[in-house]
Amino acid sequence: MKVFARLLALLVLLLAALPGHAAAPASSGLPSPAPGRLTVYFLDVGQGDAALIVSPTGKTVLIDGGPPEAGTRLAARLRELVKGPLDLVILTHPHLDHLGGLRAAVKAVGARRFMDPGFDHPSEAYRDLLDFVGNEVGQVMSPEPNPSSPQTLLTVGLGEGVALTVLWPRVPQEPFLANTRSDANANSIVTKLTYGKTAFLFTGDSEPPTEEVLLQKPVDLAATVLKVAHHGGKHSSTAAFLERVKPQAAVISCGVGNDYGHPSPEVLGRLRDVRARTFRTDQDGEVMAVSDGATVTLRSARGGAGASSVSGTQQSGGPVALGPIEPTPHGRAGRSVEKEPEPGASRTRTPVEPTAPAATGERFVSLKGSKVFHRESCSTLKRSKNERTVYPSRADALRERRPAEDCHP
Numbered sequence: 001m002k003v004f005a006r007l008l009a010l011l012v013l014l015l016a017a018l019p020g021h022a023a024a025p026a027s028s029g030l031p032s033p034a035p036g037r038l039t040v041y042f043l044d045v046g047q048g049d050a051a052l053i054v055s056p057t058g059k060t061v062l063i064d065g066g067p068p069e070a071g072t073r074l075a076a077r078l079r080e081l082v083k084g085p086l087d088l089v090i091l092t093h094p095h096l097d098h099l100g101g102l103r104a105a106v107k108a109v110g111a112r113r114f115m116d117p118g119f120d121h122p123s124e125a126y127r128d129l130l131d132f133v134g135n136e137v138g139q140v141m142s143p144e145p146n147p148s149s150p151q152t153l154l155t156v157g158l159g160e161g162v163a164l165t166v167l168w169p170r171v172p173q174e175p176f177l178a179n180t181r182s183d184a185n186a187n188s189i190v191t192k193l194t195y196g197k198t199a200f201l202f203t204g205d206s207e208p209p210t211e212e213v214l215l216q217k218p219v220d221l222a223a224t225v226l227k228v229a230h231h232g233g234k235h236s237s238t239a240a241f242l243e244r245v246k247p248q249a250a251v252i253s254c255g256v257g258n259d260y261g262h263p264s265p266e267v268l269g270r271l272r273d274v275r276a277r278t279f280r281t282d283q284d285g286e287v288m289a290v291s292d293g294a295t296v297t298l299r300s301a302r303g304g305a306g307a308s309s310v311s312g313t314q315q316s317g318g319p320v321a322l323g324p325i326e327p328t329p330h331g332r333a334g335r336s337v338e339k340e341p342e343p344g345a346s347r348t349r350t351p352v353e354p355t356a357p358a359a360t361g362e363r364f365v366s367l368k369g370s371k372v373f374h375r376e377s378c379s380t381l382k383r384s385k386n387e388r389t390v391y392p393s394r395a396d397a398l399r400e401r402r403p404a405e406d407c408h409p
């Protein structure tokens, strides 16, 4: 495979862009990623967000699914990029431009886990999606810190030292942000993906109060590549936040000629101020970022300017955002980090419900149309308005349903 070998060499040498060629996944014109790399695709879904992470070991995470009208295209692209079910689907927040294509995506390739902030939102589209994932996805979870070590950030290991860490929200340790311009946006799941000295920050549609909360925490926000919040909307991406993130490249996911004026000239200016090389899906099409742990190489489907290489920003090797979010009472430096089993391994840390006092009077509940049952206290139940069946004991529930994977009843 001469062509393949040449592609690998070019990536290693960080030379300019290759034109699309036969080995490229069909619809994008972008080259296939080399094995052993971390690849992030910022998919072109018009006005909305969708990003696919493919780890060096082939673990896959889809962050958001774009608007409903992008569903068919997203599904087709995922079929090209993903073999087997997605290991994790993250819905950053319950807005239509992020959730609209998820049903088509999950139907196309399947998914093992679904995570969303658990922030209550009354829209029918969101309710429908929760019902759908409740039936179609093995495990539905919120990014709650593990009760046994509540100060530790929730981290999902993706193999080869690649880690995806949830920085926000942190319910129930910290309440959801309230009384913001958009509380749904402000409580977007914010994640940091780290590989060697490189990092990606995914901000959903987070708002200035989200940025303030993150700035107050002893968390390393530095990222080589920033997925710009809220499609480049003018309120988010404050100067103080960008100065801490210090992105070398920024990706704005937005639609051609969108009604919102995204991205705003203000945000483009602030990104210039921190000297971030900016990509926009409305102009560049799909953007592909490949990290070897030291350098990230970005290419875009329509980018005439060629590849853009940016090197990692972190000083020490290895992920840095894995430690406690606040000093623990025992305050120690260099304490070893609790490792998360990989998705696909037998267990991920799920928001474990407070352990029920041994079987005394605890009831179990199943939602209409679902094959599983939950503990009555499970937060998944609070998020559905579906009709429910209550079982007086676990034995009764087991006769008709199987235990849910989120609360392990």
Ligand SMILES: [Zn+2]
Binding pocket: 048, 049, 095, 097, 098, 205, 230, 231
């Ligand atoms: Zn949005």
Ligand SMILES: [Zn+2]
Binding pocket: 093, 095, 184, 185, 205
């Ligand atoms: Zn939103």
